[in-house]
Amino acid sequence: MRPTTSFGRPIVLPSHPLAPTxxxxxxxxxxxxxxxxxxxxxxxLAATNWPLWTELARLGGAPSxxxxxxxxxAWLLAAGLVALLSLTAWSRHAKPLWFGLxxxxxxxxxxxxxxxxxxxxxMALNVLQTDPGEARDLFSLRMLVDxxxxxxxxxxxxxxxxxxxxxxxxxxxxxxxxxxxAVAAAVGGGMAMxxxxxxLMRNQPHLRYxxxxxxxxxxxxxxxSRPMLHRSRQLVPISGGAALGASYAGQAxxxxxxxxxxxxARADHFGLNGYARDTTPQLKARxxxxxxxxxxxxxxxxxxxxxxxxxxxxxxYEGRSQDYENLLDVLQAAGLAVLWVDNQxxxxxxxxxxxxxxxNDAAQVAAHPRLxxxxxxxxxxxxxxxxxxxxxxxxxxxxxxxxxxxHELGSHGPAYYKRSPxxxxxYQPECRTVTLADCAHSELLNAYDNSxxxxxxxxxxxxxxxxxxxxxxxxxxxxxSDHGESLGEYGLFLHGVPYAFAPEVQxxxxxxxxxxxxLGGRTGVQDACLRAHVDMPLTHDNLYHTVMGLxxxxxxxxxxxxxxxxxxxxxxxxxxATSAG
Numbered sequence: 001m002r003p004t005t006s007f008g009r010p011i012v013l014p015s016h017p018l019a020p021t022x023x024x025x026x027x028x029x030x031x032x033x034x035x036x037x038x039x040x041x042x043x044x045l046a047a048t049n050w051p052l053w054t055e056l057a058r059l060g061g062a063p064s065x066x067x068x069x070x071x072x073x074a075w076l077l078a079a080g081l082v083a084l085l086s087l088t089a090w091s092r093h094a095k096p097l098w099f100g101l102x103x104x105x106x107x108x109x110x111x112x113x114x115x116x117x118x119x120x121x122x123m124a125l126n127v128l129q130t131d132p133g134e135a136r137d138l139f140s141l142r143m144l145v146d147x148x149x150x151x152x153x154x155x156x157x158x159x160x161x162x163x164x165x166x167x168x169x170x171x172x173x174x175x176x177x178x179x180x181x182a183v184a185a186a187v188g189g190g191m192a193m194x195x196x197x198x199x200l201m202r203n204q205p206h207l208r209y210x211x212x213x214x215x216x217x218x219x220x221x222x223x224x225s226r227p228m229l230h231r232s233r234q235l236v237p238i239s240g241g242a243a244l245g246a247s248y249a250g251q252a253x254x255x256x257x258x259x260x261x262x263x264x265a266r267a268d269h270f271g272l273n274g275y276a277r278d279t280t281p282q283l284k285a286r287x288x289x290x291x292x293x294x295x296x297x298x299x300x301x302x303x304x305x306x307x308x309x310x311x312x313x314x315x316x317y318e319g320r321s322q323d324y325e326n327l328l329d330v331l332q333a334a335g336l337a338v339l340w341v342d343n344q345x346x347x348x349x350x351x352x353x354x355x356x357x358x359x360n361d362a363a364q365v366a367a368h369p370r371l372x373x374x375x376x377x378x379x380x381x382x383x384x385x386x387x388x389x390x391x392x393x394x395x396x397x398x399x400x401x402x403x404x405x406x407h408e409l410g411s412h413g414p415a416y417y418k419r420s421p422x423x424x425x426x427y428q429p430e431c432r433t434v435t436l437a438d439c440a441h442s443e444l445l446n447a448y449d450n451s452x453x454x455x456x457x458x459x460x461x462x463x464x465x466x467x468x469x470x471x472x473x474x475x476x477x478x479x480x481s482d483h484g485e486s487l488g489e490y491g492l493f494l495h496g497v498p499y500a501f502a503p504e505v506q507x508x509x510x511x512x513x514x515x516x517x518x519l520g521g522r523t524g525v526q527d528a529c530l531r532a533h534v535d536m537p538l539t540h541d542n543l544y545h546t547v548m549g550l551x552x553x554x555x556x557x558x559x560x561x562x563x564x565x566x567x568x569x570x571x572x573x574x575x576x577a578t579s580a581g
Contacts, residue, residue, distance in 0.1 A: 030162040033089035034174050040098055040154070041081040044213065045074060047150050048105035051112040052077075052210040059204060069200055072193040073211070079186035080214045086178040090171050092163035099151075099158050105213035106150035110143050114437060115414070115493040116486075118209035123496045124219035125226065125302045129345055133360075133376035137415035142435045206498060236324045238311060238557050239333035245552035247522065248400060255401035255519060255551055256473035258466060260459065261305065262481030263344065263410030264495060267292065267510045269452050277427070279452045282460030283512060288477075289530045291564070294511035296483045297540035300496040304482040305348045305407075308540035311557040327544050328354045328405070334553045337397035339389060341382050342407045351405070357389060360409075371421075378421060379408050379458045383465055401551060402473070406462070411451035413485060413494050416444075419451035426453055436493045444487055459512070466517050476519030476550065480543060481509040511538060513565075515550075523550055529568035538564055 031039070053070055060066020085101075088094045108119050117123060130138075166174070190197070201208060209215040271278040272290035283290070297307035297314045307317045309326040332338045332354050340351035343359045358364070359382040365372040371381045390402060411419055414434040427446035431439035439447075459479055466475040484506045486492035495506045515525055545562040548555065549569075560566045 027157065028160050028162075030164050032164045032166065032174070033091065033094065033171065034086070034178050036098070036158075036161065036163065037082060037085040037089045037178065040085060040102070041078055043154060044081055044102065044105055045078055047154075048102070048109045048212045049077065049210075051109060051116075052207065052212065055207065055210060059200075068196060072189070072197050073207070075189045075193070076186055076197075077211050077214060079182045079189060080211070083179050083182035083186065084214065084217065086175050086182060089175050089178065091165065095158050095163075099155055101213055101217075102154040103147070103151050104216055106147040107143075108212055108216045109150065110146040111138075112210060112212070113146070114142070114435060116491050117494060117496055118206050118498070119212075119216045119219050120206075120209045120496075120498055121219045121222040122298070122300055122303045122498075124216070124223040126300050126496060128220070128223050129302060129348070133374065134345060134412065136374075137413075137418065137434055140434045142438070204501075206501060209498070234322070236322045237329075238325045239330045239555070242330045242334040242553060242555045244334050244336075244400065245554050247552045253472060253474050253518070254399055255522065256466065256469065256475045256517075257401075257403050257519060257547070257551055258462060258475070258477045259403065259405045259547065260462065260477065260479040261308075261405060261407045262455065262479055262510065263301065263408045263412050264483065264485045265411055265452060265455060265481035265510050266484040266487075266505055267294065267481075267508045268505065269449060270510045272512070273510065277449055279449050280456040282456045283514075286460060286463050286514060287516060288463075288512045288514045289527070289534060291511040291513075291534050291536070291538055293535055294480070294509050294538045295507050295540070296481070296509045299483050299499055299502045299506045301344070301482050302348055303499075304540065306350055308480070308482065308543050309350045311544050313541040313562075314539065325353075326350055327547060328403070330548070330555050330557065331403050331551065331553060334555070335397060335400050336551065336553070337390070337393040337400070337402045338405075339393060339402070340405045340407065341386070341389065343377060343379055343382050343409045344407045344412075347407060355393060359384075376409070376418070378419075379406075379410070379455070380461065382406050382408075383461060386465070403547070403551060408455065408458070410455055410481070411448060411485065413448075416447035416451050420454035424454045424457055425450045436488070441488055448485070448487055463514050463517075466514075470517050473517075474519050474522045475517030476515040477513070477517075478547070478550070479510070479512040480540075481511075483507065484509055519550060523552065523565070524570040525550075525565050526568050526570060530565065533568070536564070 052073065056069045056073065057066050060069055085098070088097050111117055112119070209219065267273050269275050269279060270290065271280040272283060272288070273292045296304050297317070298304035306326070307314060309328065310317045310324065311327070312320060312324065328338050328340070328350060338354040340347055340354060340356035341359050342351075342356065347356060360372070360375065360377045364381055365375060365377060368377060368381050368384065371378045390398060390404070393402070409419065414436050417430050417432045427449050429443055430447035430450055431443040432447070433439060436444055459477070463477055466477060469475060483495050485495050486497070486503060486505055489503060489505060492503060497503065497506055499507070513530070515523075515527070520527060542562050542564045545559050546564040548558045549560070549563040549566055
């Protein structure tokens with residue numbers, strides 16, 4: 001029986017303040033799953049798309065010009081969100097999924113607003129491949145605040161609002177009707193506003209990846225499905241016919257080419273290329289050749305690294321329908337020893353079929369407290385134990401020659417201040433936060449330039465390491481960055497802007513060669529000729545063929561016209577080749 005007072009009145013027991021009640025009014029009134037979908041769509045539209053609305057305002061100028069674009073994009077985005085969420089509108093058990101979508105939208109909005117990035121499939125792939133150290137660098141108090149401001153109201157409402165139960169058949173036809181109506185609204189609205197929106201989307205394709213969280217769901221879906229699609233595709237061999245050239249007959253010493261894949265380095269911040277600051281004194285002292293007009297294949301690591309090791313070139317690589325072997329496969333098939341040493345979040349599939357090692361694994365971190373902290377190490381750690389790594393390769397291959405690839409942590413942002421040790425920070429004060437917009441521009445440049453100065457020191461040490469092995473090997477070094485970086489130009493930070501409209505600073509990268517350890521003389525490359533052509537236009541398309549020429553590997557895939565050094569070999573043409581791209 002219900003307890004009563006001495007006057008016979010029933011005692012009203014207080015309910016838990018956070019417990020949802022079966023009845024209510026206003027915002028907390030019981031809702032059907034379909035009604036929750038509509039309310040949640042309105043919230044996502046208003047709370048998680050400010051970067052899109054401000055970008056439309058920036059592009060449109062006067063309100064009379066951009067407000068119709070805002071209305072049109074809002075209509076299409078709302079219809080798309082309703083269609084997407086209608087697939088989840090079944091019962092109260094969808095609440096965690098709905099909140100997860102809000103949380104995703106809040107996080108993506110923070111990074112779009114803070115770094116002016118967009119969540120296209122390549123950026124989503126980068127996110128999925130991010131290691132714990134990189135993820136930690138991206139976290140900040142401002143991120144936490146930005147996410148909580150958006151996510152907490154939605155979390156509170158989703159927890160409190162009662163969901164009316166529906167029979168399965170009733171939920172099915174209601175969801176189907178909602179989906180059809182949303183698709184019809186999207187198609188009808190798109191047709192009605194095509195004259196207004198079609199030119200906008202054609203001229204500003206990044207806007208489609210700012211539709212939050214629709215673009216994020218699409219991009220993460222594409223990135224997550226890529227491994228499954230790749231597993232279903234057969235690897236196309238290109239190493240057939242690979243063989244060592246005539247220079248290997250009776251050689252006195254094997255070749256040792258060290259290829260350093262840089263990270264996030266800008267060509268215009270290298271002192272060798274005319275930068276006002278002397279950020280590269282070590283490379284200058286060692287007489288390297290710096291090519292000033294090199295452009296990358298992509299604007300992020302996941303796109304650039306596999307592309308730069310491909311024989312296809314940028315355009316064919318991006319349009320491929322099959323997976324191909326790469327440069328390292330061909331060199332290994334020719335009989336050379338190949339080794340990839342990684343101080344990054346992986347080789348993006350390039351080193352899968354050759355020997356490879358991580359320089360930042362737990363054992364290395366524990367063994368090098370001076371160079372490592374937590375799960376991240378400075379690039380110098382890759383030089384430690386390098387002789388032992390080479391000695392562990394098949395000796396018959398080492399006797400022919402070695403191609404060693406080092407994948408740098410380099411200038412990976414936004415925590416640029418972590419990319420240089422305390423004794424390699426010539427530019428002060430430096431930005432020491434990952435919220436780059438909160439730093440003075442001069443401090444941001446100082447932190448980034450310190451990372452370039454440390455890369456210069458690391459490359460200088462690497463050249464010294466090669467010099468010390470000249471008695472055993474004919475040595476040489478090639479350094480090439482995977483992509484550049486935005487440091488606040490046009491309000492952009494970091495990298496990853498889709499290539500078609502990415503700024504020059506995200507594509508213009510440094511390319512440096514040092515061949516004085518015997519490799520230049522072995523291949524007949526004339527230093528004076530290279531220095532006379534440091535301004536020749538080059539792209540990542542040239543790397544595959546240039547390396548093949550340096551180590552004298554013959555293959556049907558080798559194109560002399562794309563070998564950057566071919567024209568500077570003795571008894572060859574008067575000038576080096578440039579990229580066909």
